[in-house]
Amino acid sequence: MSIRSCGRTHCLPGAVLPDCRVRQTRLEAVPGTLLIPLAARAYGAQLYPWLECADTQARHLLDCLGVDCAPLLQDRVAVLNVLWRTRVIKAWAEAFFQQYPAATGVALGCGLSHYFQWLDNGANRWIDADLPEVCALRAALLPPARDRRINAEVDLSRPGWWDTLRLPAFDAETPLFLICEGVLMYLPPAQAQAIVAEYAAHAPPGSVFVLDAISHLGVGQARHSLSVGPTGAEFRWGLRQTDELLAVHPRLRLAESRSVSECYGWMGWAAEMLCMPWFGAPLYSLVALTVGPR
Numbered sequence: 617m618s619i620r621s622c623g624r625t626h627c628l629p630g631a632v633l634p635d636c637r638v639r640q641t642r643l644e645a646v647p648g649t650l651l652i653p654l655a656a657r658a659y660g661a662q663l664y665p666w667l668e669c670a671d672t673q674a675r676h677l678l679d680c681l682g683v684d685c686a687p688l689l690q691d692r693v694a695v696l697n698v699l700w701r702t703r704v705i706k707a708w709a710e711a712f713f714q715q716y717p718a719a720t721g722v723a724l725g726c727g728l729s730h731y732f733q734w735l736d737n738g739a740n741r742w743i744d745a746d747l748p749e750v751c752a753l754r755a756a757l758l759p760p761a762r763d764r765r766i767n768a769e770v771d772l773s774r775p776g777w778w779d780t781l782r783l784p785a786f787d788a789e790t791p792l793f794l795i796c797e798g799v800l801m802y803l804p805p806a807q808a809q810a811i812v813a814e815y816a817a818h819a820p821p822g823s824v825f826v827l828d829a830i831s832h833l834g835v836g837q838a839r840h841s842l843s844v845g846p847t848g849a850e851f852r853w854g855l856r857q858t859d860e861l862l863a864v865h866p867r868l869r870l871a872e873s874r875s876v877s878e879c880y881g882w883m884g885w886a887a888e889m890l891c892m893p894w895f896g897a898p899l900y901s902l903v904a905l906t907v908g909p910r
């Protein structure tokens with residue numbers, strides 16, 4: 617099998633298959649989950665045309681990696697969740713950068729997502745941060761561009777990631793916009809909360825931290841997911857109540873929360889309302905946390 621040369625480092629003549637190192641990449645369980653949102657953004661609009669996100673890169677990246685997307689697209693729930701969250705996060709980020717055009721955005725556990733393709737306004741900056749093995753892939757597939765988007769290695773499970781990424785201190789004038797999507801549910805609860813707490817302790821006032829969360833009922837249930845199950849990753853953290861995040865640090869404020877049930881119309885809303893006493897939190901939701909002054 618061969619791939620087209622795209623002119624990028626890994627595809628330059630002589631580096632093309634059969635010994636293209638990009639295509640030989642094998643990721644561990646949790647980093648391997650990055651293919652799920654990538655496939656959804658590349659092809660998911662075939663299933664949900666109204667959620668088309670116009671990701672100009674995703675198909676090409678999947679081609680380079682030689683991924684067969686068909687099994688991933690069978691998980692229609694995951695595809696819907698990804699396309700819905702991408703749309704909501706884009707809208708939140710656009711509103712943020714309208715208010716703070718020269719601010720910095722950060723994608724924590726970015727995988728092969730590429731939000732800057734939509735959010736670049738000519739003045740803002742963007743940091744895509746992930747584990748070293750994922751950054752190595754990004755270096756080949758999505759190298760830094762125009763000095764305003766960089767890739768950065770980080771292990772979010774280790775305290776100190778804020779300083780590792782050299783993010784501005786809490787007394788900086790301009791707030792930050794941070795995304796942590798498809799990441800926290802794979803971490804032990806204490807680590808997920810520590811990441812939110814580190815944001816709250818360091819971020820300049822007015823910053824926004826967007827995370828997605830599953831219900832606590834999903835914890836330990838990854839084997840039932842058509843897309844996550846085969847990767848060997850497990851769901852380890854979920855919400856019992858959306859408000860519980862605010863208890864992680866006194867500076868945290870709930871800016872907004874949304875449930876994917878909105879994609880299912882009034883029946884989804886009604887079913888969620890009926891089940892809330894047992895579920896406590898939506899089955900899948902997006903939460904935007906901001907921080908007040910210290």
Ligand SMILES: C[S@@+](CC[C@H](N)C(=O)[O-])C[C@H]1O[C@@H](n2cnc3c(N)ncnc32)[C@H](O)[C@@H]1O
Pocket residue numbers: 646647648649650651652653654724725726727728729745746747750770771772773774796797798799802
């Ligand atoms: C499901 S993927 C989501 C990727 C991306 N956010 C998206 O929506 O396309 C999970 C990502 O979290 C990253 N991740 C998991 N644990 C991490 C850690 N401790 N530090 C940094 N990144 C981590 C993985 O490497 C992987 O890229």
